Amino acid sequence: MLGLPRWVGIVASVGALFIVLPLVAMITRVNWPEFGALVTSESSVAALGLSLRTSVVSTALCVVLGVPLALLLARTQFAGQKVLRALVLLPLVLPPVVGGIALLYTFGRRGLLGSTLEVLGIQIAFSTTAVVIAQTFVALPFLVLSLEGALRTVGTRYEAVAATLGAKPTTVLLRVTLPLVLPALISGAMLSFARALGEFGATLTFAGSLQGVTRTLPLEIYLQRETDPDAAVALSLVLVLVAVVVVGLSRGVSERRGSERGGSERSLSERRLSERDQPARGMPL
Amino acid sequence: MTPHRAVTPDRAVTPDRAVTLDLAAAVTARNFSVELNVAAGETVAVLGPNGAGKSTLLNLVAGLLRPDTGHVQLAGRTLAGRTLADPAAHVWVPPHERGVSLLAQQPLLFPHLSVLDNVAFGPRSAGKSSRDARAIARIWLEEVDALELAERRPASLSGGQAQRIGVARALASDPQLLLLDEPFAALDVAVAPALRRMLRRVLESRTVVVVTHDVLDAFTLADRVVVMHDGAIVEQGPTREVLLHPRTRFTAELAALNLLMGTRVDGGMSMGGGTGFEGRVIAAAVAHSAAGAAFPIGAAAAMAVRPSAVSVSVAEHASAERASAEHASADPTSTEQASADRSAGLNVLRGIVHDLEPRGDVVRVRGVVGGSGVVSGLGALGGAEGAGQALAADVLPSVVVDLDLSPGAAVFFSFEPGAATMYPSA
Numbered sequence: 001m002l003g004l005p006r007w008v009g010i011v012a013s014v015g016a017l018f019i020v021l022p023l024v025a026m027i028t029r030v031n032w033p034e035f036g037a038l039v040t041s042e043s044s045v046a047a048l049g050l051s052l053r054t055s056v057v058s059t060a061l062c063v064v065l066g067v068p069l070a071l072l073l074a075r076t077q078f079a080g081q082k083v084l085r086a087l088v089l090l091p092l093v094l095p096p097v098v099g100g101i102a103l104l105y106t107f108g109r110r111g112l113l114g115s116t117l118e119v120l121g122i123q124i125a126f127s128t129t130a131v132v133i134a135q136t137f138v139a140l141p142f143l144v145l146s147l148e149g150a151l152r153t154v155g156t157r158y159e160a161v162a163a164t165l166g167a168k169p170t171t172v173l174l175r176v177t178l179p180l181v182l183p184a185l186i187s188g189a190m191l192s193f194a195r196a197l198g199e200f201g202a203t204l205t206f207a208g209s210l211q212g213v214t215r216t217l218p219l220e221i222y223l224q225r226e227t228d229p230d231a232a233v234a235l236s237l238v239l240v241l242v243a244v245v246v247v248g249l250s251r252g253v254s255e256r257r258g259s260e261r262g263g264s265e266r267s268l269s270e271r272r273l274s275e276r277d278q279p280a281r282g283m284p285l
Numbered sequence: 286m287t288p289h290r291a292v293t294p295d296r297a298v299t300p301d302r303a304v305t306l307d308l309a310a311a312v313t314a315r316n317f318s319v320e321l322n323v324a325a326g327e328t329v330a331v332l333g334p335n336g337a338g339k340s341t342l343l344n345l346v347a348g349l350l351r352p353d354t355g356h357v358q359l360a361g362r363t364l365a366g367r368t369l370a371d372p373a374a375h376v377w378v379p380p381h382e383r384g385v386s387l388l389a390q391q392p393l394l395f396p397h398l399s400v401l402d403n404v405a406f407g408p409r410s411a412g413k414s415s416r417d418a419r420a421i422a423r424i425w426l427e428e429v430d431a432l433e434l435a436e437r438r439p440a441s442l443s444g445g446q447a448q449r450i451g452v453a454r455a456l457a458s459d460p461q462l463l464l465l466d467e468p469f470a471a472l473d474v475a476v477a478p479a480l481r482r483m484l485r486r487v488l489e490s491r492t493v494v495v496v497t498h499d500v501l502d503a504f505t506l507a508d509r510v511v512v513m514h515d516g517a518i519v520e521q522g523p524t525r526e527v528l529l530h531p532r533t534r535f536t537a538e539l540a541a542l543n544l545l546m547g548t549r550v551d552g553g554m555s556m557g558g559g560t561g562f563e564g565r566v567i568a569a570a571v572a573h574s575a576a577g578a579a580f581p582i583g584a585a586a587a588m589a590v591r592p593s594a595v596s597v598s599v600a601e602h603a604s605a606e607r608a609s610a611e612h613a614s615a616d617p618t619s620t621e622q623a624s625a626d627r628s629a630g631l632n633v634l635r636g637i638v639h640d641l642e643p644r645g646d647v648v649r650v651r652g653v654v655g656g657s658g659v660v661s662g663l664g665a666l667g668g669a670e671g672a673g674q675a676l677a678a679d680v681l682p683s684v685v686v687d688l689d690l691s692p693g694a695a696v697f698f699s700f701e702p703g704a705a706t707m708y709p710s711a
Contacts, residue, residue: 157389157391157393158393158395160347160349160380160387161387161389161393162395162406162410163348163349163379163380163381164347164348164349164380164381164383164385164386164387164458164460164464165381165386165406165407165410165454165455165458166381166382166384166407166410166411166458167381167406167410168381168410169379169381171410172381175395175406176395179395179397179398180395180396180397182397
């Protein structure tokens with residue numbers, strides 16, 4: 001082994017503690033005797049169920065929208081491509097609450113599309129649909145980023161061979177390109193799922209907090225913190241466990257299938273997951 | 286194999302069709318400008334060093350690259366460029382509609398498919414049912430002696446096995462034209478011969494363009510060779526004619542032959558002054574061009590001689606030093622032997638060592654013979670003009686040490702007339 005300076009190890013330990021210690025602190029506050037009751041209360045189960053359902057739907061949306069986007073970014077060249085890439089990745093760095101406000105002025109009652117939809121009798125803001133839209137908005141870049149990288153790594157050589165064997169572009173895409181990047185697609189989808197599950201700011205801003213309709217698990221935790229800290233801690237632990245499982249699965253997929261991407265996205269997702277930003281002012285709670 | 290043929294009767298009846306590749310294309314950015322024709326059923330080897338434009342040529346035919354100007358036609362159908370019928374329209378046929386299969390240096394088997402499904406990929410893409418496609422795949426796996434690998438994953442194959450499957454996959458798509466890009470370059474030398482034999486068998490009567498930098502591939506597979514250099518064809522013709530009687534420096538390098546140019550004289554070739562023998566070298570074998578062109582005295586001539594047949598000495602009278610390189614039994618110090626060689630007509634050329642390159646158990650001594658630069662370097666002979674010609678000799682390491690050879694050393698290169706072949710250079 002190449003010797004590293006001793007101080008690197010010391011600083012690294014501090015860094016690791018910085019992540020682990022808060023989790024440990026939280027676990028020490030779990031009210032174990034009541035844990036079962038706390039996580040199975042009516043509001044908890046409703047929130048967990050809603051979170052899982054909406055996250056699954058938004059992950060599916062991320063795949064449907066993100067795969068073509070990643071293909072366009074990785075396999076073609078057109079004017080404004082760099083701008084498009086920057087815009088698609090914007091939700092990664094945008095404060096979620098800002099995303100929520102942007103969505104509100106798009107799909108809200110007086111929003112860009114909202115007023116048209118209102119005429120058609122469709123109201124999106126403060127509905128479960130709004131939760132899904134908010135989650136998709138913030139989670140989509142994870143899938144696009146992960147998949148675009150994998151597409152570039154795989155290259156076009158297999159696709160060229162498939163074409164010279166007589167395969168039409170759609171056949172090449174479905175039988176060669178997508179199977180080759182499947183590990184990245186799966187791990188990207190898992191990261192999107194994790195991000196959707198942890199979504200708070202955009203959801204609260206755009207969808208509000210109505211039990212069973214828009215109050216997802218992170219919102220439930222934030223509310224319970226005021227009235228029942230034990231329930232908040234118990235539910236937080238549930239979210240941590242789900243996050244650990246998702247990250248573990250995603251890592252397992254990338255390692256087993258030989259995809260080297262995912263590390264940077266994972267750290268980003270964890271940062272986002274832990275960033276429980278404050279609710280915006282004037283929230284309809 | 287024959288009983289299985291029934292599944293694809295069309296192939297059994299017409300193993301080859303009247304396909305002709307007609308390419309005349311330029312790619313400005315790559316300084317590429319080539320005109321190439323391939324007859325139906327012909328295997329053409331494209332030879333050249335890295336960067337000569339061989340892969341560009343293949344990509345143009347396969348449809349992976351667009352020519353800036355020119356056209357690509359296959360069996361009378363325009364694949365790229367302008368057609369005679371409608372000169373205004375710019376035709377572009379995408380790769381999957383060309384009927385051109387490409388087998389690259391790496392077999393690039395789809396890692397997520399079994400061997401059988403890899404080979405069935407082409408037929409499947411052509412619209413065959415999964416069952417029929419697999420039946421065809423089995424025929425081709427058997428054709429390349431790899432049927433037992435059908436259920437394996439590509440990752441579990443050896444390089445040679447994978448390349449066999451690559452051949453089967455390329456042929457199973459029933460291409461009108463097969464392109465092979467350095468098919469043996471990534472293979473272990475031990476497995477290449479068997480694969481070469483297999484390819485020669487399955488490529489029989491097919492229309493094939495094989496890109497290679499290995500003359501052995503060309504000798505084994507090709508009816509005709511095309512030599513490329515710097516994006517252009519520098520020489521082409523029947524394989525043996527081109528590779529045994531090179532007329533350009535590039536071809537001679539590929540064929541590992543020394544090429545000397547001069548003018549035909551009675552019984553040999555004159556290289557001009559400064560080379561020794563009044564610039565005259567003698568060749569026992571005179572090959573006339575395949576076209577049967579006249580080769581009179583005074584015609585431009587070329588001479589080919591293998592580096593291993595050339596020996597090096599430091600003094601003209603000791604030219605029998607060659608004996609230590611070729612005939613260990615001979616006494617290298619025997620001046621009598623040297624005189625005997627001279628009287629027998631041993632060619633002795635003055636030269637200067639340019640560089641020394643160890644090549645396994647021999648050292649290749651590259652030098653320049655003839656030319657005014659050489660003469661001034663020797664400081665002895667006058668009246669010589671023109672640039673020198675490159676000449677290489679493969680000698681034993683001990684000879685290099687004994688003669689204290691180093692770049693810049695003045696030496697004599699010698700070879701037997703019987704080792705040289707002379708032929709018209711144009």
